[in-house]
Amino acid sequence: MTDDTPDxxxxxxxxxxxxxxxxxxxxxxxxxxxxxDQLRLQRLKKRKLAIRDDINRLExxxxxxxxx
Numbered sequence: 001m002t003d004d005t006p007d008x009x010x011x012x013x014x015x016x017x018x019x020x021x022x023x024x025x026x027x028x029x030x031x032x033x034x035x036x037d038q039l040r041l042q043r044l045k046k047r048k049l050a051i052r053d054d055i056n057r058l059e060x061x062x063x064x065x066x067x068x
Contacts, residue, residue, distance in 0.1 A: 013058045016051050023048040
């Protein structure tokens, strides 16, 4: 990812935030269903956490280091 421009990173960040929000909606709906597939629900939660990690990594790349 070293060749990505800040605009590319911002675009990817926006896509990841959208996917994260969509997964949150799906997980919330599934959690309310008593007949939910628990394995699928766990996989969705893990994917959501992985996306959150990617979002944090990208945000850190876009924010310049500030030396105090």
